[in-house]
Amino acid sequence: MVDTVIDWFAVQGRDLPWRRPGTSAWAILVSEVMLQQTPVVRVLPRWHDWLEHWPTPADLADAPTAEVLRRWDRLGYPRRALRLQECARAIVREHGGEVPRGLDALRSLPGIGEYTAAAVTAFAHHGRAVVVDTNIRRVLARSVRGRALPDASYSAAERALATRSLPTDRERSVAWNQAVMELGALVCTARSPQCARCPLAKSGCAWFAAGRPAAAEGTRRRQAFEGTDRQMRGKIMAVLRRDGEAAVTDLLALDPADPARVERCTATLVADGLAVHAGERLRLP
């Protein structure tokens, strides 16, 4: 099963820029943070722009935060951009400007959680690490457990499954992590999996063997986006990226029917460090 997926990747894997030999650990770390909850196609232009302007942690550490947020553009979750700059400063301050090795050192950096620490270990340092992202969760849920989708919450049992599935050999573990993630992204997709193209369908997938049973009735209900504080925060940040600053009274026009919502969101943006007050105006930090 492992070699089947690795061989598939050798032929079908995408030539993504952060996978090219010679890519720095910092560039790979930046790609992983940008890819958190964000599709590859939208990350590509931002990643090139960021690495062109800030090729090392020291470069980003010294950058004006307002420019950092502008170059983040519409990637979403702009707190990631702030944490990435804090991460760069921590790397300069505590690790001599080099991306540290080891899960514990990586996890202690701002914005680096369990997944990203493992991904940097595997893809930047070529170490053996249990990488578990949404793609790997789905491939293992289907191929091993015979389920249409992974459980809503990430459990210890699921992590144990991922650990068991990881090859013991270091080089094969790196290849496996990369390959199974790509399989989930290109073939074993959430909505319409293309089992006809899947190297595991014939012999390695319990879900396919069981006739692709449907998922249990939807229990998880996501928060709607239209009309939420998240959307309003995004609108305010879009204005600040475009103009650098705005009069608070002008921002109220973003939702004339509910000025309290605009004020509430402005306050949370300031609390998050994404905006600062300057008299009667709001501007990027």
Added chain:
DNA sequence: AAGTCGGGGCC
């Protein structure tokens, strides 16, 4: 364990 946090493209 559950909520919050962007934004866009696809069905």
Added chain:
DNA sequence: GGCCCAGACTT
């Protein structure tokens, strides 16, 4: 109009 996307962090 709901769903999904290389998650992290707080409570």
